[in-house]
Amino acid sequence: MDSYEASLERSNGDNSINNIKLGGEMEDNLSPGLKEGIMGRISIDFSFITVYLTLTAHEVKIGMKSRLQMVWMYLCLFYGILILLSVRDISALASLLTFFINFGTIIAFSTAGSSISGEIGGIADTLLSKSVRRWQYVLAKHTAHVFISLVTFLALIGLEIGILWMMKALPEDLKVVQVVIIISLNALVLVAFNTLGIMLSSFFAKPVFAILGSFLVWFVLIFLFILTPMWFPYSPVVFNSYFAEIIADTWGEQPYWHLFLFYGCCPIVFILMSVISMYIKDF
């Protein structure tokens, strides 16, 4: 096998690679045409990823520091400890999931609802007048909000499962796949509410309308099922009420993939809609 060495030459700090240099035998063995093609100036601009990641990191920092998010994190921790003090078996996990579905979704759309509309005419203008593309701005918002929400959720769930395991409070025949399924479904619901809030925030000029719109969805999909005995398998309240059956893998009412498809497609649709909305919008 021919040995060769390759080196990349970056341009003046703009994250694009200008030249790929080949050396050794490989360079000598190349035909002149191919050599010219490879050795020629190849410009691959990665700056769009850098900008997106910078924006996301910035949004995460801002989001983590927000008062509402801080209060929510402490509240989750407090509630988690409270549950473990009263219940020391797998049903503690069910309580925590219900807590996240009932209240975590509200926090998700409340913080997401003002993320774009609250910045129009201000921070959004400043960023979009610089080297930020609209899709980068929206996508960074989605990623950051989903990240914060999931980190809080998964950290607490992980902590609780860990404590239960250490206390040997988990059933011996616990099916890990079923635990992953129920946690993933709840996580997807949180993601859906985050992306819904951001989508509506990109639609409306005032944050209050985005929050009201999200609240309406929350009311129809969650609150209505807390109050009434109605049955709709796509409501997280309904599928969480079958926690024991799902864990035991005896829930035969609805195939899981239906739920995964529904809650997996919702965020994708919301993200696409918000990106489209940003390209229609005037700032």
Add this chain to the structure above:
Amino acid sequence: MTTVIETQALTKIFGQKKIAVNDLYLSVPKNSIYGFLGPNGAGKTTTIKMLLGLIKPSAGTIKIFDQPMRMDSVALRKRVGYLPTHPTYPDKMTPIKYLDFIGKIFGIPREKRIPRISELVRSTDLLGLSSSEIRKFSTGETTRLGIATCLMNNPDLLMMDEPTTGLDPIGRASAISLITELGKDPSKTIFISSHILADIERFCTHVGIVSNGKLIFNGTISEVKKLTNANSIILELEGDMHMFTQFLQTMPNILKHETSPGIVRVYLRDITYYKETVLQLFQFIADNPYQLISFKSGSENLEDAFLQLLEEEKSDGFLRGIARAL
């Protein structure tokens, strides 16, 4: 003459209801300080936002550095700095952190970014505030941070939307001195919108006057002054005013004059003989016991010029519209 900004028939209609910008032909020469002048609601901010690609034009074209400006023209925007009227920033960040974030967005490598931040913080007099959170900043300090932010990428074109609005006299003086300093850099073109005539007169080389979304004048500062009110002279004198007014009545090119204690405003009949008339007046002052305190040509006053152009636009607009339609 190379132009940095060029618009053709630029129009923006909001929601089929309000014409914010109407058939705007703008041409900003390279290395100029261009004052975009107009009363409140004339369409200045909408124009700037269209130039930056933040608002989509309803019609017309925009070219910045000879390239069309679109929504995602990132490469073009890397050469532009923008200062909004009331800049807002993340409250809990310090100026250094914010400038670092902006530097990262522009893809400026760390070894260049850090010295650049240090230079900007010093030059915008934010050194004492470098560790304070932005939410504690006054309007003037926020504007200074805004100027630092829009200079982060060392842009060739700076767009400032009413940079002195809402500033106290000290903040205003500081902002003006910063802009004047920037204007001395021959590689930069500065586009400033304002409704404060004194500011425009102070540092602009070119001016565009906009009224009701329409450009009613585009040229140099001296051209706008020449265009309007060049038929009047203001003299501040010490001496026998009665004799002076009698002399004015004997001059054929003087249409009328207005006097107030120590000041005479003279209106010329024909602008063609401006130089001869002024010379005659000076000769009379020199030959007689008068003390000339100040002399001002009517055309030196941008405010008068501005108001006159707006008035002309109001009265001629309708007729011009009909003439065009015909």
